[in-house]
Amino acid sequence: MKKSITFLLLLCTFTVNAQIELTLKGKLTNAKDGNIELWQRTEGELEPVIENIKINSQGEFAQDISLVYKDYYVFFLNDSISLDIVVEGSQTIEIFGDANDLINTAVIHGSDNSMKILDFQRLSNALDSQVDSLGKELQLHPENQDEIVAYFNEIYGEFITKRDQFLEDNKFTPALIGTFASIDSDEEWDVLQRVILELDSCFNESPTIQRIVESYNQFIENAFNKLNSVPKIGDEAIEIELPNPDGKILKLSDYRGQVVLLDFWASWCGPCRRENPNVVAAYEKYKKKGFIVFSVSLDKNKEDWVKAIKKDGLTWKTHVSDLQYWQSQAARDYQVEGIPASFLIDKNGIIIATDLRGEDLENTLKEIFK
Known part of the structure; x- marks a missing residue:
């Protein structure tokens, strides 16, 4: 694409x-x-x-x-x-x-846009100076945190109002580049996108703008590809081939014909450890009906991994890990960005649910095995 x-x-x-x-x-x-x-x-x-x-x-x-x-x-x-x-x-x-x-x-x-960029830089510098002062004030008087934070929110809100007016007053001009540092790409993606499109529209001869647009296009393409590569309900489960604690390679596909909870976790993950009792309870209740847990650990240390398996009573034998932390191939294949993360896979190897926890996991398994 x-x-x-x-x-x-x-x-x-x-x-x-x-x-x-x-x-x-x-x-x-x-x-x-x-x-x-x-x-x-x-x-x-x-x-x-x-x-x-x-x-x-x-x-x-x-x-x-x-x-x-x-x-x-x-x-x-x-x-x-x-x-x-x-x-x-x-x-x-x-x-x-x-x-x-x-x-x-x-x-x-002789260059109105240069002057406008400088004007916006002065506006940004004034905010930075105020923020620095507030940071020092907070260090000296932590008991005034609520008042200091409230004042920060006030001056930052005023800055954003002025910035937005600058964007409005300087549509389709090269001066817009001066606002990049003020745009939160996570919270203001629409603003960033508009600025990039407007810059490309009227200063696309600039190599700087060409590089920005190229990076933007690449980001959009990567995001699109990532969105379409994330395993979702209705997709066939991606194969996993990883070693268990004894070094034996286990394959996810070897468990076709059973309902599998593909569970990503780690010994260092507090939420994972707190969820483990629910997973154990589900396994003990439904294992004789054809339910297994295929646990993929994002641990780095084998000793910590094995110790957590024993301590949490994870008695199933399908534990695997390449001990590569977040670089685990399985985690990358399944686009796992936070744990615990899980995929419920039916007997045909099709994903039928994701991230079931506690009562939701119990209710889903109850419906499957009724």
Whole structure:
């Protein structure tokens, strides 16, 4: 499956140029005889475009630079202070400010999107500063945790409101890239997706945006493949061939004709150990009717594994493990991301239920063996 993103390129106001001529100039106070560099991000790394733009005794600098790509570049002052610069074509970009506090004083002419990225950076920095102060306050006065957390939620909510307004005001502009760090990809996937699509729509000549879109497409493809590879009810159980504590290889398919509870657990898993009495009770009640438990341990230490089997009274003989922890091949095949995890498999090797616990397991087995 290959997903791709198609966008309304009519919204984009940029045109492809074979050669881009950038004039970078400006005046910085407190930067006498300093040095400026311009770098470009390539495959996640920064590489220099030009490393020796001199600042004269009046704080002035000027440099004509030939570029290949419209893209995001990084302006470095004296190897440390940096500004993000958006080059959208042949243009003149002027930077003014105080070198002692460039982030807060810089004014960028000739590139509105560069200035907008800087404005959002200042907004983010202000939040970071407040959060740092709250962290110190919490360390000094842990008894005020509720009030401090409430205040954090308040200022963070205000920040998100301002960020969302920034997203609205700057739709389909290269400035949107400045918001990436503020987007929680788990909680705000829709926001992240929209920003990526809008950036691709109007700045897709940028190698940086091309890499972001490529990563996004790969993520979507992987997620789609993973979703379709997760064993689910109605699927045939995937074969498992692993050694038991004595080193003998046991195969899940050898137990066709019986109802099998495929149980992923580990000696170090508290919830698993607490659930084991329910599994033991089910096994003892239904084993003579054709029910077995095929236990796959995600342990790393054989001694701990065997000790837990004995201590919890897991008397069935179908215990297996490759002692590879979360890298267990069986766990990967069944897309197990948390334990306990279980799959109930019928006599034909078909998954008929997942993650049955306690009473649910008992009721399901009761119905099967009635």
